[in-house]
Amino acid sequence: MLSYAGPNLPHDLFDATGRNAGPLTWNIDRAMPAADRWLESKFAPWTRSVVQDWADGALDHLEAVVFTRADDSAQRLYYYLCELRRAGSIKGPEPLMLDIAKIARASSVARTEAALRQLGERLDVDAAALSAAIAQGNATRRATTSAEAGTKPVVLIAGSPLPDARLHRVAEAEGWSAIGRTLADEWADRGPDVDAAGDPFAALARQLNTRHLDTRGFTNRAEALAQQARDVGAKAALLWLIEEDDTTVWHLPALRAALEDMGLPVLVATRRDWSCRDGIDLEIAAFLQGVAA
Amino acid sequence: MSAATTNQSGQRSRKDLACTAAANAYQKQFGADLKRRVVDDGEPFAIVQADTPHEIFHVMGIPIITNQWWSAYISAKQLSNHYFEVMAQAGYPKNSCKYCSLGLACTLANDPKTAPWGGLPKPTVLVARMTCDCIQHVFGQWADALGSEFFPMEAPAWEHKDPRWFAHSKDQWEQVYDADRIALAVSEMRDLIALLENRTGRKFDEAKLHYLMERINEQEGYIWEAAQAIGTARPCPVSIAEQMPNTMIPQWHRGSDWAVNHAKRFRDEVMERVASGAGCATQEKIRLMWIGAGVWHDPGFYQALEERMGAVFVWSMYMPFAGPQYIREVQGRPMEALASRVCSMNEVLHLPPWMNGWMTSEAERCGVDACVVLLPPENRLSQSGTKITAEALEKAGVPVLMIDADMVDAGNWDHDRMVGLVADFLVQRGLA
Numbered sequence: 001m002l003s004y005a006g007p008n009l010p011h012d013l014f015d016a017t018g019r020n021a022g023p024l025t026w027n028i029d030r031a032m033p034a035a036d037r038w039l040e041s042k043f044a045p046w047t048r049s050v051v052q053d054w055a056d057g058a059l060d061h062l063e064a065v066v067f068t069r070a071d072d073s074a075q076r077l078y079y080y081l082c083e084l085r086r087a088g089s090i091k092g093p094e095p096l097m098l099d100i101a102k103i104a105r106a107s108s109v110a111r112t113e114a115a116l117r118q119l120g121e122r123l124d125v126d127a128a129a130l131s132a133a134i135a136q137g138n139a140t141r142r143a144t145t146s147a148e149a150g151t152k153p154v155v156l157i158a159g160s161p162l163p164d165a166r167l168h169r170v171a172e173a174e175g176w177s178a179i180g181r182t183l184a185d186e187w188a189d190r191g192p193d194v195d196a197a198g199d200p201f202a203a204l205a206r207q208l209n210t211r212h213l214d215t216r217g218f219t220n221r222a223e224a225l226a227q228q229a230r231d232v233g234a235k236a237a238l239l240w241l242i243e244e245d246d247t248t249v250w251h252l253p254a255l256r257a258a259l260e261d262m263g264l265p266v267l268v269a270t271r272r273d274w275s276c277r278d279g280i281d282l283e284i285a286a287f288l289q290g291v292a293a
Numbered sequence: 294m295s296a297a298t299t300n301q302s303g304q305r306s307r308k309d310l311a312c313t314a315a316a317n318a319y320q321k322q323f324g325a326d327l328k329r330r331v332v333d334d335g336e337p338f339a340i341v342q343a344d345t346p347h348e349i350f351h352v353m354g355i356p357i358i359t360n361q362w363w364s365a366y367i368s369a370k371q372l373s374n375h376y377f378e379v380m381a382q383a384g385y386p387k388n389s390c391k392y393c394s395l396g397l398a399c400t401l402a403n404d405p406k407t408a409p410w411g412g413l414p415k416p417t418v419l420v421a422r423m424t425c426d427c428i429q430h431v432f433g434q435w436a437d438a439l440g441s442e443f444f445p446m447e448a449p450a451w452e453h454k455d456p457r458w459f460a461h462s463k464d465q466w467e468q469v470y471d472a473d474r475i476a477l478a479v480s481e482m483r484d485l486i487a488l489l490e491n492r493t494g495r496k497f498d499e500a501k502l503h504y505l506m507e508r509i510n511e512q513e514g515y516i517w518e519a520a521q522a523i524g525t526a527r528p529c530p531v532s533i534a535e536q537m538p539n540t541m542i543p544q545w546h547r548g549s550d551w552a553v554n555h556a557k558r559f560r561d562e563v564m565e566r567v568a569s570g571a572g573c574a575t576q577e578k579i580r581l582m583w584i585g586a587g588v589w590h591d592p593g594f595y596q597a598l599e600e601r602m603g604a605v606f607v608w609s610m611y612m613p614f615a616g617p618q619y620i621r622e623v624q625g626r627p628m629e630a631l632a633s634r635v636c637s638m639n640e641v642l643h644l645p646p647w648m649n650g651w652m653t654s655e656a657e658r659c660g661v662d663a664c665v666v667l668l669p670p671e672n673r674l675s676q677s678g679t680k681i682t683a684e685a686l687e688k689a690g691v692p693v694l695m696i697d698a699d700m701v702d703a704g705n706w707d708h709d710r711m712v713g714l715v716a717d718f719l720v721q722r723g724l725a
Contacts, residue, residue, distance in 0.1 A: 038680050042673035069450050072426040076644065076677060082454060083645035083681060099450035102423075107480040108447055114473065115450070215426045218433075243388060246673055250430035253384035270386040 001061065002123065003093075005050060005077070006068035007186045008100060008211050010116060010204050012194060014066070016125040016133035021062060023187045024050055028163065028275050034090075038080060044073035044244050045163075045274040046183060054081060054092045062093035066119065070100045070208075070216045072246065096122065100208050102216040113205035120201065130200040138193045152177040155288060156234040156264075158225055158255065160242040161186050163274050167240070170281045174288040179232045180240075215247040222254035226262060234264060236291045238284060241270045265291045304593025304708050306534040309566070309573065312558045313535050316542040319551060324366065328410050330356050335414065337493040340396070340435070342421040342428070344638040345446065346482055348509070348631050351548060352501045353489060358413065360421075362545060364395040365589055370409050373702065376402060388671045390427045391702050392586070397435040415439050417492045420485065422446045424639040425674040444488060446481050449474050451640055456650030458641065459617035466621055466633035478632035503627040508548040510620050515556035516540055517616030519563040523607060524659040528572025529580065531563055533609040534595040537587050540612045547619070578603030579724050580660055581715075582691070584610070584652060584682065585667025586675060586700040597712040602725045604715070608659050610642060610652075617641075617651070639674075648678040649685040656691050663724055665715060666695045675700070692722040 001021040004014060014020040026049035034055035035048035053059050067078040081095040099115035101108035120130060155171050157180025162168075164182055171178035191211045195203040212219035229237060237259045241248055248255070252270070259266045267287040272278055308314060331338040338356040340363070341347065350357045367373060373391075376398035381387050383401055396413070405411040416439060421432045423445055436443035453471050455461070462469045486497045523531060531539075539559040543552035566572075573596065583606050588594055598604035618638060621630040641647040656664065664686050669675045683693040696714060698706050719725040 038684075040668065040673070040676035040680055041670060042676055072673065075450065076673075078450075079454075079644045079646075080681065083649070086454075086646065097450045097452070101447045101449065101477075103445050103447055105481070105484065107477055107484070111447065111449060111473075111477055216423065216429065218429070241386065244673075246390065246426035247430060249386050249389045250427065250434060252386065256384060271388050 002064045002066065003059070003062050004066040004068075004187070005046075006071045006074035007189065008070040008191075008208060008217075009066065009068050009098060009187070010119075010208060011188075011190045012133040012137040012200075012204060013116065013120060013123070013125055013130055015137060016120075016129040017123045019063070019123075023184065024053075024059070024065060025184075026050065026163075038084065038089075042244050042246070043077070044071075045242070047073050047077045050077065051081070054084075055090050057092065059092050064094045064096050064123075066096045066098055068098055068100055070102055072215060073244075100216075102209060102218065104210070104218060109205050109209045112209050113202050116201045116205055116208075127200055130204070131196070134194045134196055134200055134204070137190060138196060141190055141193055150177050153235040153292075154179055154232050156180065156229050156232060156237045156259075157240060158228070158237065159240040159248050159252075159269075160245045160272075160274070162240075163276070166276050167238075167280070167284065170284045171288060174285050175292070176236075176288055179234070180238075221248070221251045222258040225255050226258040229259060229262060229264060236288065237264050237266045238287070239266060239268045239270075240272060240280070242274045243271045244274070304591055304597065306592035307532075307596055308535060309571070310531065310535050310539065310559070310562045312555065312562050313538055315558070316538050316555060319555070320538075320542045320545075323546070327356055327358070331358070331416075332410050332414060337417040337495075339489075340413070340416045340419045340439075342393075342432075344422050344424065344635060345420045346478075346485075346631055346635045347545075348502060348505055348548065349482060349486060349489070349497065352505055353486075353493070353495045353497050355417070355489060355493060355495060358416070359545060360393060360396055363399075363413075364392065366409055367395050367399055368589055372399075372407065372409070374704075375407065377702065390425075390431075390672050390674075392669070392672055392675065392700065393428055394431050397431050397438070400435060400438045413439065416441050418442050418444050418485075418488060420444045420446065422448045422635070422639065424448045427674075442488075444485055446485075447477060448639065449477055449636070451637060451644075454646050456646040457654070458647055459651050459654065462617045462633075463620045464622045466630065470633045470637050474636050475629050475632045478636040479628050482628060482632065499627060502631065503623060505548040506621065506623050506627045506630055508553055510623075512543060512547060512553045512556040513615040513619040515553075515560040516543075516612060517620065519560040520613040520616060522563055522567050523612070524655075526567045527660075528570070528574060528577035529605045529607040530566035530571055530573070532573040532596055532599070533583055533587075533606045533612075534592050536612040537609060540615060544611075544615070573605045574599035574603050576603045577605050579605070579662045579719060580608075581606045582608040582652075582656055582659070582661040582664040582686075583667075584664060584679065585669075587611070588667070588698070588700055588706070590700075590703040591706060591708050591711075594708060594711060597708070598716060598719075602716060602719060604719060604725065606665075608655060608661060613655055614642075643674060643677040645678055645681045649682040652682050653685045653689050653691075656686060656689065661691055663692045663694070663719060663722065665718075666693060667700065668695045668697050669699045670697050670705075671699070692718070692724070694718040 005024045026046045032052040035051045067074045069075040084090045101111040155176045161183035168178040330336045343361045379402040546552040595606045
C-alpha cells in the first residue's frame with residue numbers, strides 16, 4: 001500500500017495502482033521528540049507528526065509515500081526523510097517525490113508530465129490503467145455535491161488550512177455555521193475534471209499545473225476568496241493564519257480588503273497555534289457574539 | 294595593518310587586507326554608477342534573486358539589481374526597521390520572512406524622500422527561482438507594485454542525491470545536477486533571453502557567454518585556491534569578516550575584468566599572509582565554522598573572541614562555495630554549464646544530503662574545532678537543513694552551537710550577549 005502527503009496530487013494515478021491507502025494523517029496533540037530533533041521551527045506543523053510516526057514505525061506497513069513539490073514543507077520533508085533513511089536514523093516506507101511544476105509555461109507542464117510518467121512507472125501504472133482511473137475519478141468528481149444551505153448565518157474561515165473541525169465547532173456553539181477547509185480537505189481535493197481524451201499522463205499534467213490549490217499556485221487569492229464568500233453567503237469572516245504560514249501571509253492585506261469591501265465583519269488572527277490552544281476559541285466566540293448583537 | 298568599518302547596530306570589524314578596502318570602494322562606485330544608469334539615465338534593468346543566472350544579463354549588458362544586495366543596501370542606510378514597520382502598517386504579519394522582502398517594502402512605502410535612490414523605477418522584469426513558499430508571492434506583488442512583470446523559474450526536484458556532490462560538480466555537472474533539471478533550466482533561460490531581447494532590443498550572444506564562463510572559472514579558481522590555503526594554514530590568515538566581502542563583491546560582478554583581477558589580488562594577499570605566518574589572532578587556539586548568512590548588522594561579532602580566547606571564525610559558506618558551485622568545465626555547452634550552476638545553488642546550501650555532506654567535509658578540510666549555526670526564527674529557507682547538519686557535525690566530533698537570530702533584523706541581537714553565548718559554549722564543550 002502507498003500513501004501521500006500534500007495538496008495538488010494525482011489522485012487518479014494513486015487509484016490506478018489499486019494500492020492507495022489514502023493520505024497520511026496527523027496527531028499534533030502529543031510529544032514529538034523525533035520532530036524536535038530533526039525539524040526546524042518553521043516547518044508546517046503536520047510534518048512534525050509525520051516525522052514522529054515515521055520514526056516510531058507507525059508507517060512501516062506502507063510501501064511508499066508520495067510527496068508533492070507544490071508545497072514547500074512537503075518537498076523539504078521528502079529530502080529530510082530520504083537522508084534520515086540513508087543515515088539509518090529511521091526506517092519505514094520509501095519517500096517518493098512528485099515533481100509538480102506550477103509555472104504557467106510549456107516547459108513546466110512538460111516537466112510535470114515527465115514526473116507523472118516516472119511515478120507511474122515506479123508504481124506500475126500504465127496509460128490504460130490511468131485512463132480508466134481518470135474516467136472513474138471524473139465520475140466521482142461529478143457525483144460530489146455541495147452541502148445544502150442551512151438556516152444559520154455562515155462564518156467563512158480562511159487563511160491557513162485548519163487542523164480539523166475544532167474551529168467549526170466553536171462557531172457552531174455560537175449558533176453559526178462555519179465553512180472553512182481543513183488540511184485534510186485540501187489534500188483530498190481531486191480538482192476539476194481531467195481531460196479524458198488523448199494521453200492520460202499529459203492530461204493529468206495539465207490539470208495539476210493549472211490548479212491553484214497549493215502554496216505554489218499562481219492565482220488572485222483575494223478575488224477567489226471574495227467569490228467564495230459570495231457563494232456561501234457569508235455574514236462574517238475569520239482570517240486565521242498560523243505561525244508557520246509562509247504563503248497566505250503575503251496576501252493578508254488583499255484578502256482582508258476584499259472581505260471588508262463586501263461589508264463583511266472580519267476577525268484577523270495571525271501567528272496562531274495550529275492546535276488552537278492559544279485562546280482563539282474565546283476570540284471567535286466574542287467576535288461572533290459581537291456580530292450577532 | 295588594521296582598518297575599521299563602522300556599523301551602528303553592531304561592532305566594528307577589523308580589516309587586515311588592503312584589498313578589502315579596494316573591494317568596498319569599488320562596490321560604492323558601482324552603486325553610484327548603477328543608480329545613474331537605472332534611475333538617472335532610465336536604462337532598462339532587472340531585479341533578480343542571487344540564485345538566478347546573472348550571467349545572461351552580464352552578456353546582454355543589462356544592469357541588474359540583486360534583491361539581496363538591495364536589501365543589504367537598505368540595511369546599510371539604517372532603514373530596515375522603518376520598512377519592517379511599513380509592512381506591519383500595511384497589514385502584513387510581523388513574522389513574515391524579512392530577508393527577501395525589504396525591497397518590496399521599500400516600493401510599497403512609496404516614499405521617494407526616504408527611499409535609497411528615491412526608490413527603484415520600473416524594471417524590465419523581476420526574476421526569481423521558486424525555492425521557497427514566500428518568493429513567488431513577494432516577487433509577484435513587487436512586480437505588480439512596480440508595474441512590471443515577474444519571470445519565475447522552477448526549482449525542480451533533485452533525485453540524484455550525492456552527499457559528495459562537491460567532488461564532482463566541476464567536471465561531471467550533468468550527472469551531479471541531473472540532465473533533465475539542467476535541460477529545464479536551459480529552456481527557461483532561453484525564454485528569459487527572448488523576453489529580454491524583445492523588451493530591450495539588446496541581443497544575447499552565446500559566444501560571449503562562453504567567454505564569460507571561462508573568465509568566471511578563472512576568478513573562482515583564485516578564490517578557491519585561497520580557500521584551500523586558508524583551510525590548511527595555521528594560523529588562519531584571514532577571518533570570515535574579510536573573506537565575505539572579498540568573495541561576494543566580485544561575485545556580484547563575476548567574470549568582469551575587475552572581478553577577475555580582484556580575486557587574483559585577494560588570493561595573492563592571502564598567500565602572502567600564509568607565507569609570513571600572519572594570523573587573525575595573536576594566538577590561535579580554536580577554529581570556528583559559521584553556518585548561515587552573514588550577520589550583516591554586526592560584522593565585528595566574528596572577530597570578538599580572537600584575542601580573548603584565540604577563537605577564530607575560519608569558515609563561512611561564501612568563499613569555499615566558489616569552488617564547487619561556480620567552477621564549471623564548459624565542455625562546449627555554456628548554457629548547460631551555466632544552468633548546472635544555478636539550478637541547485639540554493640539546494641546545496643539548505644537541503645540534505647548536499648548541505649550536511651559538504652559542510653562536514655569542509656569542517657574536516659579546515660580543521661574546524663566547533664561550529665556556530667544561525668537559526669533565523671522566521672525564515673524556513675534559512676533554517677532548512679540546519680538540525681540535520683548540526684547532528685552530522687556533532688557525529689564527526691565538531692561541537693555545534695545554534696543561535697536564534699536574524700541576518701538582517703537586529704531586533705533580537707545583542708552583540709555582547711551573542712559573543713557571551715559563544716564564549717560560554719566553547720568553555721562548556723571543553724575547548725577553552
